[in-house]
Amino acid sequence: MRTAYSVETVRTAERELMDRLPDGVLMQRAAAGLAAACADLLRRRGRVYGARVVLLVGSGDNGGDALYAGARLARRGAGVTAVLLAAGRAHEGGLAALSGAGGRVVEHPSDTSAPFDVLAAADLVVDGITGIGGRGGLRPDAVPLARAVHESDAVVVAVDLPSGVEADSGEVVGEALRADVTLTFGTYKPAHLIDPAREYAGAVGLVDIGLGAVLPPVAELEALQHADVARLLPVPTGESDKYRRGVVGVVAGSARYPGAAVLAVAGALHGGAGAVRYVGPAGDAVIARFPETLVHAGPPAKAGRVQAWVVGPGLGEEPGVRDALASDVPVLVDADGLRGLNAKVVRARKAPTLLTPHAGEAAALLEVPREEVESARLTAVRELAARYGATVLLKGSTTLVADPDTALPVRVNPTGTPWLATAGSGDVLSGLTGSLLAAGLGARDAGSVGAYLHGLAARSAARGAPVSAEDVGAALRVAWRDVSEEA
Structure with missing residues (x-):
């Protein structure tokens, strides 16, 4: 499992x-790891000796890390130039080390073109402008340098975090510097895992500086990996039958959107429950595709016993949400089921509730513009969980799962592909996740595992080409098997 900690927690641990x-010692450990990674990147491009390296150096410790790493590269024969954005406040020890190793120093802003000339010719640029405490995007004097970096052919390595992104929230307010590689020290920060900041970080590497020994056991964020998911997967035993494995009820589809019912049932059949009970007007379409489904015209309260309900995909104006929420079993609410959702009703439920909005639906629930949700995803998912007293799976380029218990870390899903942005894929996810609920997983685990498998299935089905929601549903079995076997 990968974990991420807030700036305050990291700084306390560092002290x-x-x-x-x-x-x-800590700065030297960080500089050694940074220099080794830079040297490896330069070797891939040809050589370290004679390579042209530019350090963008701010006033904080990240600038010190960059200077000490630059000194190590200079001693290996690289031509290293440090561009100082705060000349009077640059790390003195780092400057002395770089100068002693033969490195060059120029200042910015200045009346000369030297900073831009060296950037234009650089093979590798090290971004040490701001650290994890940076706020509000790049300062105006740094923006021209960032643009020059983006126009160059250099590989860009960020120190700890790309300058201009918000470490704790993953927001990008104003301009920021995009990195090809980010080397972070001691632990991941939320911005390494959450968009839009994650897109600026490129490939993220973790340098061990000994911080793990003093970090608290519970992080602010966590991202599951194969072994974590494998431990959570429901596995039948010799005593299992279809009812002991759980029955998931699916209230979805309408005369206008029968396909939503079919796709939700497809996800549910691959989610670990022993049986799927469909309730709604699309029964003929469901049976034609999946004859093993138990079909009932409704209402849900009269359809038979289930261990969890999935309600909402393609529902339109059809009833069913109220019945499901009135039940004493876990309920997943998606799509049309989220329209006009009553927070008091959800909060009053004794059984778990899992809401699965995309950014537009989350914005409607929070009564804010969609752009506000997309730019501050972590804030939005936490606010939704608190307001509705429910677990919330916020879908998007990075899917987040937040529990109403704020002591539990928000989970970030690391799997997926942009090809997953296709009609009906959310219906498959709802059915899959609801089936995991019925099989016995808690809402937070079901949401996390469902998103993980859904993303892996999309990768497997797409392989760099367009993919349909039906393809994703069909690939869930492969994703499940891959997780189990690799773990």
Whole structure:
């Protein structure tokens, strides 16, 4: 499992660790890891000796890391130039080390074109302008440099975090510098995992500086990996039958959108429950595609016993949401089921509720513009979970799962592909996740595992080409097997 910690937590841990170590040891550890990664990237492009490296150096410790790493590269024969954005406040020890290794220093802003000339010729640029405490995007004097970097052919390596992104929220307010690679120290930060900041970070590498020994056991964010998901997958035993494995009820589809019912049932059949009970007007379409489905015209309250309900995909104006929410079993609410959802009703439920909105639906539930949700996804998912007293799976380029218990980390799903942005894919996810609920997983685990498998299935089905929701549903079995076997 990958974990991410807030700026405040990281700084507290760093202070505790520095009290145990000789002065400067943490920065040297970070610089060594950064220099090694830069050298590896330069070797892939041809060589370290004679390569042209530019350090963009701010006033904080990230600038110090960059300077010490630059000194190490200079001692290996690279031509290293440091561009200082705060000349009077640059790290003195780092500057001395770079100068002693033969590195060059220029200042910005200045009356000369030197900073832009060296950037235009650079093979590799190290972004050490701002650190994890940066707010509000790049300062005006740094913006021209960032644009020059983006126009160059250099590989861009960010120190800890791309300058201009918000470490704790993943927001990008104003201009930021895009990196090909980000080297972070001690632990991931939320911005490494959450869009839009994640897109600016490129490939993220973690340098161990010993921080793990002093970080708290519970992080602010976590991202599951194969082994974590495999431990959560429901597996039948010799005593299992279809009812013991769980029955998931699906209230979906309408005369206008019968396909939503078919896709939700497809996801549910691959989600670990023993049986799927469909309720709604699209029964003929469902039976034609999946004859093993138990079909009932409704209402849900009279359809038979289930261990969880999925309600909403393609429902239109059809009834069913109220019945499902009045039940004493877990309920997943998606799509049309989210329209006009009553927070008091959801909060009053004794059984778990899982809401699965995309950004537009989340914006309607929060009564804010969609852009506000998309730019501050972590804030939005936490606010939804708190307001509705429910677990919330916020779909998008990074899917987030938040529990109403704020002591639990928000989960970030690391799988998926842009090809997953296709009609009906959310219906498959709802059915899959609801089936996991019926099989016995809690709402937070069901949402996390469902999103993980859904993303893997999309990758497997797409392989770089367009994919349909039906393809994703069919690939769920492959994703499940891959997780189990690799773990």
